[in-house]
Amino acid sequence: MSGDNEETQTTENTPMDEKQVQDKVISPEKSEEAKLKARYPNLGNKPGGSDLLRKRLQKGQKYFDSGDYNMAKAKIKNKQLPTAAPEKTEITGDHIPTPQDLPQRKPSLVASKLAG
């Protein structure tokens, strides 16, 4: 959480009573919005729009191609292949899945600690 002081959003060098008037005029939401736009100037104006929703709908999407996978499995002993980037956001086509990248079937499952 940022430790930003609220007062930096209103104009500087304002005497106390003027500042109080300013605080009433600029809603906290709008000043937060201004802060966000200052940090990310390329942010579009439609936050709840299709980009955000489509990202939500695509949760869980991984890249997998069985042909590439089998080729990688065959070659893995000989060659160094491009492996998965540490971040989860992969661009399809830029990454060849290798056996170690593929989500493994989790090992025999442990009981929940709530039942302990």
Place this chain on the structure above:
Amino acid sequence: MGAGGGTSDVQWCFSQVKGAIDDDVAEADIISTVEFNHSGELLATGDKGGRVVIFQQEPESKNQPQCRGEYNVYSTFQSHEPEFDYLKSLEIEEKINKIRWLPQKNAAQFLLSTNDKTIKLWKISERDKRPEGYNLKEEDGRYRDLNTVTTLRVPVFRPMDLMVEASPRRVFANAHTYHVNSISVNSDCETYLSADDLRINLWNLEITDRSFNIVDIKPTNMEELTEVITAVEFHPNQCNTFVYSSSKGTIRLCDMRASALCDKHAKQFEEPEDPNNRSFFSEIISSISDVKFSHSGRYMMTRDYLSVKIWDLNMESRPVETYQVHEYLRSKLCSLYENDCIFDKFECCWNGNDSVVMTGSYNNFFRMFDRGYRQDVTLEASRENSKPRSVLKPRKVSTGGKRKKDEISVDSLDFNKKILHTAWHPLDNIIAVATTNNLYIFQEKLN
């Protein structure tokens, strides 16, 4: 608020806490759903590891009349497992999104549990007797040599240690392209709804290979997508009525008698917004994360990022009551957007007689709003307040410059300690509150 700090005269005491003490939380242990059954005797939890743990309330003992029975482990099982859909390149999490109990019809208990794609009906049954004295089998199951069988006897049932078995009775799969966010059992006890981001399906509990799509909000062109379905619930006693909420802050009520496809709503509940107050965050914080009918069926409650709203089903234009959960976060929205907390999905619940509502917040705080007495209280689920039957002290977040003693400032709140899931016993003042990986049970102080 009274000196006791509770709403009206209720004081809450710590009763139990379940789960590991250590701070290093394994992802599988993150609790993802909590639900009492219809009698309140059973309490189910689901977690990110796909496991369900069911607790059963002990009968009240005469020795300790000042507290109601404790909840102890009754059954635990692996409900869902991780899958990988190779065709769609989709990783399917085993996380249990929702559990809903069926009303009890016979000795066994039934519940529905769902992950992102598959809903399962589980039967939980008790076995406390077993047959002994078979003619053709030994006690361990091995078949006897027929030459040694010289007499005939009738096997009898003998008592055995109680065994609780969970078995999957139905698997409702392959009906959702998008991620299932909620399920709701109908009051007819024959059908139920499952909703994903764009569609709602109606199932018969007996039939797994077919389901009816009754709401479809997928646009022909996905570029035109403006809202998704966030929750669905059947009316508690009108079996033809259900509501669904959206990411844009609207709730639509549908009547299944009107048509087979309920794309056209019978009612739409939406609070008008002041266009002058609109900001980048307005739509995100208006997204409804949970919708719950009151037990009476006359009202429904919605939870959006900052508030809880009570709606009268007879009035679509605006809610009848609005309660601020943590209004002080409105001036922190920029940071909350950056750390994704603004997308946290809080649930909410009613008490048994619909007089008090409860929801969670950050820093392991949770809030109760008494509708009649117009009082609210903030309590904390923490191991520091975990002496048996110790009364919970109300907490306060200081918003102004001056922080009083015992208050906590907004900047000191721990946003990783979220209470997303809470449940209220259907009849008594017993509540279950889930922190990240622990389950707290609090009870009303009885004298």
